[in-house]
Amino acid sequence: MSTISSVPQRTGCLWTVFGLRFHLAKLVFDHPTPIMMSKTSFALNNGLAIPAVGLGTWQSKPNEVNEAVKYALQNGYRHIDTALNYGNEKEVGEGIRASGVPREEIWVTTKLDNPWHKRVAEGFAKSMSDLDIGYIDLFLMHFPCSTDPEDSTKHLPDWDYVKTWQEMQKLLDMGKVKAIGVSNFQVRHLEKLLADPSCKVVPAVNQIELHPSNQSPKLLEFCSSKGIHCTAYSCLGGTAGSAINNSGTLLEEQAIVEVATAKGKTPQQVVLMWGLQRGTSIIPKSITPSRIAQNFELDGWALTSEEADKISGVTTRFKVVGDSWMPIKVFFGDDE
Numbered sequence: 001m002s003t004i005s006s007v008p009q010r011t012g013c014l015w016t017v018f019g020l021r022f023h024l025a026k027l028v029f030d031h032p033t034p035i036m037m038s039k040t041s042f043a044l045n046n047g048l049a050i051p052a053v054g055l056g057t058w059q060s061k062p063n064e065v066n067e068a069v070k071y072a073l074q075n076g077y078r079h080i081d082t083a084l085n086y087g088n089e090k091e092v093g094e095g096i097r098a099s100g101v102p103r104e105e106i107w108v109t110t111k112l113d114n115p116w117h118k119r120v121a122e123g124f125a126k127s128m129s130d131l132d133i134g135y136i137d138l139f140l141m142h143f144p145c146s147t148d149p150e151d152s153t154k155h156l157p158d159w160d161y162v163k164t165w166q167e168m169q170k171l172l173d174m175g176k177v178k179a180i181g182v183s184n185f186q187v188r189h190l191e192k193l194l195a196d197p198s199c200k201v202v203p204a205v206n207q208i209e210l211h212p213s214n215q216s217p218k219l220l221e222f223c224s225s226k227g228i229h230c231t232a233y234s235c236l237g238g239t240a241g242s243a244i245n246n247s248g249t250l251l252e253e254q255a256i257v258e259v260a261t262a263k264g265k266t267p268q269q270v271v272l273m274w275g276l277q278r279g280t281s282i283i284p285k286s287i288t289p290s291r292i293a294q295n296f297e298l299d300g301w302a303l304t305s306e307e308a309d310k311i312s313g314v315t316t317r318f319k320v321v322g323d324s325w326m327p328i329k330v331f332f333g334d335d336e
């Protein structure tokens, strides 16, 4: 178990290829032969490595997500992202088992839902039971928000995310989860958590919304300085046409289209590569086989630093996930 005192502080992003670790930016921009992005992983602060490319499953409909998971795993993916809140862990587990890929080759992330903050062990047990895959690789606190299970409009008066983390730390001793982390944590949440004497384990991962229209540079830098790896969610800009995605036009941004055209890639692929080259793992969601395959075609090419900068120059700003449905504010607009 990694503790605050024993975790080495990392200032740069480490990238693991065939067991060797490199500084990502140096590797990508200085290496004459582009690396196999789909096969690589990022080193975590507990000695494990998270596969760089995963399949997202939020809003994947029943009877679709099991097939999507199975297809992804049979076509090279080794990382699946789900959550109790998505209501699809049973189907995700079915897809994993049906894939025929050995369990130990797969990284599975799931998340504790807000109404379960005071019942961490039970929430974890429910995910374990629904997934039915023996163990969980990464268990995240979905939001820093402890919702009253009886009334979702109320925050629990006597319970916040620091207490939830205390309970999550205990899960590591049970041997059924390899790493614990957080999601949707802003700098102020992490500062409070890490400063609390009860915090013995630095979160391995902070899973946050990251795409060219929500780049969060301060949060990324803060996490890097504390040895916390970031996974980018809604890394394609979210589900186009969904009521909660107020843009849907990210992939039509001129800069992104120009880079994609120059590379002979799709706008989705260059946005995914941009995320990887920032040192974040990515978890694009799709239930469409051709798109699942396309999103994994990230080998043998890379963005030049000029191309990456051009995508970073996108000025349109939007967020896919907000906090208006939660009883407390989680996002503050200071780095989103």
Ligand SMILES: NC(=O)c1ccc[n+]([C@@H]2O[C@H](COP(=O)([O-])OP(=O)(O)OC[C@H]3O[C@@H](n4cnc5c(N)ncnc54)[C@H](OP(=O)(O)O)[C@@H]3O)[C@@H](O)[C@H]2O)c1
Pocket: 055, 056, 057, 058, 059, 081, 082, 142, 183, 184, 207, 208, 232, 233, 234, 235, 236, 237, 238, 239, 240, 268, 283, 284, 285, 286, 287, 288, 291, 292, 294, 295, 320, 321
């Ligand atoms: N921690 C959190 O709070 C949190 C919040 C949001 C998301 N997440 C995770 O992050 C994952 C990804 O985020 P997201 O689901 O918001 O959105 P996303 O991955 O940015 O975008 C998904 C949308 O893009 C479409 N798509 C995927 N690949 C495509 C391609 N190559 N060409 C054209 N369209 C493509 C999908 O359509 P089809 O499926 O129809 O193909 C879907 O509509 C989620 O599924 C979830 O696992 C976590």
